Amino acid sequence: MNTLTARGTTASDTTAEVLLDVHALSKRFGDRTVLRELSMRVHAGEVVAFLGANGSGKSTTLRAVNGLIEADAGDITIAGVNLNEASPQRRAEARRTAATVFQKIHLVGRRTALQNVCAGGFSRLPTWRSIPPLFGRELREEAMACLDRVGLADRAHDRAGSLSGGQQQRVAIARALCQRPRIILADEPVSALDPRAADDVMALLHTLAVEEGLGVAAVLHQPELAQRYAHRIIGLRDGALTFDAPTGEVTPEQIQALYR
Amino acid sequence: MSAHGTQSPRTPVTDTPTRRRTSVRTLPVPPDSRAPWRAGSWTAIIAILVILHLFAFEATDFRPDALVTGARGMANFLAEAIPPDFSPKVITAGISGALTTLWIGLLGTTISIPFALLLAVLGARTTSPNTVVYQIARAILSFFRAVPDIVFALIFVTAVGLGPFAGVLALICHNTGVMGKLWSEAMEDVDPGPEQALRTAGANRFQIVANATVPSVLPQLTGLLLYRFDVNVRSSLVLGLVGAGGIGLLINKSIKTFQFDTMLTYLIIVLVLIIVVDLASAWIRKKLA
Numbered sequence: 001m002n003t004l005t006a007r008g009t010t011a012s013d014t015t016a017e018v019l020l021d022v023h024a025l026s027k028r029f030g031d032r033t034v035l036r037e038l039s040m041r042v043h044a045g046e047v048v049a050f051l052g053a054n055g056s057g058k059s060t061t062l063r064a065v066n067g068l069i070e071a072d073a074g075d076i077t078i079a080g081v082n083l084n085e086a087s088p089q090r091r092a093e094a095r096r097t098a099a100t101v102f103q104k105i106h107l108v109g110r111r112t113a114l115q116n117v118c119a120g121g122f123s124r125l126p127t128w129r130s131i132p133p134l135f136g137r138e139l140r141e142e143a144m145a146c147l148d149r150v151g152l153a154d155r156a157h158d159r160a161g162s163l164s165g166g167q168q169q170r171v172a173i174a175r176a177l178c179q180r181p182r183i184i185l186a187d188e189p190v191s192a193l194d195p196r197a198a199d200d201v202m203a204l205l206h207t208l209a210v211e212e213g214l215g216v217a218a219v220l221h222q223p224e225l226a227q228r229y230a231h232r233i234i235g236l237r238d239g240a241l242t243f244d245a246p247t248g249e250v251t252p253e254q255i256q257a258l259y260r
Numbered sequence: 261m262s263a264h265g266t267q268s269p270r271t272p273v274t275d276t277p278t279r280r281r282t283s284v285r286t287l288p289v290p291p292d293s294r295a296p297w298r299a300g301s302w303t304a305i306i307a308i309l310v311i312l313h314l315f316a317f318e319a320t321d322f323r324p325d326a327l328v329t330g331a332r333g334m335a336n337f338l339a340e341a342i343p344p345d346f347s348p349k350v351i352t353a354g355i356s357g358a359l360t361t362l363w364i365g366l367l368g369t370t371i372s373i374p375f376a377l378l379l380a381v382l383g384a385r386t387t388s389p390n391t392v393v394y395q396i397a398r399a400i401l402s403f404f405r406a407v408p409d410i411v412f413a414l415i416f417v418t419a420v421g422l423g424p425f426a427g428v429l430a431l432i433c434h435n436t437g438v439m440g441k442l443w444s445e446a447m448e449d450v451d452p453g454p455e456q457a458l459r460t461a462g463a464n465r466f467q468i469v470a471n472a473t474v475p476s477v478l479p480q481l482t483g484l485l486l487y488r489f490d491v492n493v494r495s496s497l498v499l500g501l502v503g504a505g506g507i508g509l510l511i512n513k514s515i516k517t518f519q520f521d522t523m524l525t526y527l528i529i530v531l532v533l534i535i536v537v538d539l540a541s542a543w544i545r546k547k548l549a
Contacts, residue, residue, distance in 0.1 A: 066460045067460065068456065068460065092462065095460075095462075096461070096462040099460075099461065100457070100460045100461075102453065102456075102457060104453050105453075106453035106454045106456060106457035107454065107457075108454045108471065108472055108475050108476055109476070110475050110476065110478065110479075111471070111475050115471075119457075119458050119461060119463060119467075119471055119472075120461050122458065122461060122462065122463035122464070122467045122471070123461065123462030123463065125467070127464060127466050127467065130466055130467045130470045130471065131470055131471075132471075172457075175457075175461070176461075179461050179462070
């Protein structure tokens with residue numbers, strides 16, 4: 001079903017460019033510590049899966065990277081830009097190179113798939129072009145290519161709300177691609193999908209990493225999917241790292257310990 | 261089965277072949293410690309409501325007996341009104357007046373769309389750029405909502421003279437306040453997910469509003485718009501009574517000249533207009549849902 005060429009090569013290529021470098025990241029919500037000096041890296045061309053129980057800090061890490069929350073301490077470096085040291089404008093630019101895919105997909109159901117994908121390119125568009133008829137041919141054709149990349153070119157003019165869950169998540173990935181990212185942050189991208197659609201979406205993320213050199217950081221709740229599609233697995237427990245190893249070296253005991 | 265509804269559940273049922281079980285397991289219901297408190301609070305609420313109504317009856321001179329003693333006056337009034345005057349002249353004037361009323365309601369609704377949309381976006385917590393703008397937009401909306409359309413009509417009649425234009429201006433003002441408030445609430449209630457997704461993709465505020473907020477709430481906004489159109493047509497009728505044109509003005513005239521049969525014809529035309537507008541807006545809202 002899937003042609004995952006790189007699945008056999010277990011260890012990720014540590015000589016590849018580091019696209020995301022999180023160093024000693026800490027975050028508290030009130031008196032609850034959700035991240036304790038967490039450090040991790042995502043390289044170009046690899047899928048990194050985050051595993052851990054609810055509340056272990058997986059999603060918080062991604063949200064600190066894409067800017068939905070601000071961390072209390074620690075450094076985040078995206079494609080060589082340290083967010084703490086960069087100017088606000090550089091910081092925003094760096095964050096744009098990390099595109100987010102959400103568990104709840106977050107497409108605008110009443111807009112077409114193509115119009116939703118175009119939204120990924122808004123940061124390159126002048127404000128006066130903000131309504132669909134003015135998006136322009138350039139953006140529309142780039143969005144079309146992104147839709148084709150996820151295998152949904154034939155559904156371009158269908159309302160996003162009329163697509164199946166798996167198709168919607170692929171449109172959301174196309175929207176992320178239209179952002180011209182170097183990294184995709186996927187926050188439980190398949191939790192709302194049936195097993196078949198979940199497989200398709202994870203296979204797509206894997207292919208994008210291997211073939212286009214994107215870095216993919218995916219929070220997952222299904223260890224089997226992580227073992228099948230990730231090059232590396234990071235285990236989190238109570239906001240701290242418990243292991244960070246190539247998929248082939250992670251033992252079932254290590255994974256079970258995360259949820260105990 | 262239903263024939264045994266009054267039987268104690270423990271009573272063994274022997275005479276019905278349909279009931280196989282000979283005994284039903286039961287469990288005594290534990291006493292509800294909050295029951296007296298609940299009963300007490302209901303008594304208090306009802307007592308307060310009764311007292312409020314006594315005050316209201318007193319303040320409004322609410323005397324049903326006056327209706328009975330005044331029944332003769334009403335009978336005279338109705339006798340003069342019936343049969344309604346169905347002469348072509350009256351009907352033509354009535355229909356033309358009713359159409360004016362409809363146009364006042366239509367323009368009062370549609371021309372307020374841009375103002376209501378702008379104030380709704382600025383006055384919705386989720387889309388407002390900051391608290392200062394939010395509070396100002398809310399204050400403007402509250403002002404337009406608080407001043408009744410009939411007061412706006414009286415103000416505009418002194419400015420642009422008697423006639424439908426004053427009515428349109430009055431409705432634009434009041435409707436901007438009401439519709440802006442309703443729209444801003446619809447925008448606050450929308451799922452924030454798509455807005456969040458666009459924000460992380462680097463979209464600016466205007467792009468987020470134009471491509472996530474507005475398309476998501478469009479059915480609600482349209483439904484509220486049709487509802488307001490419905491209300492505004494009825495309001496423009498009342499505005500006619502104070503000189504803002506339309507069939508309301510004709511009704512006022514016919515009352516002042518004691519032509520109650522003409523007035524009844526106008527009322528029947530109004531009834532038809534209101535029913536048509538109501539049915540049309542209900543039909544469109546159903547299609548949108």
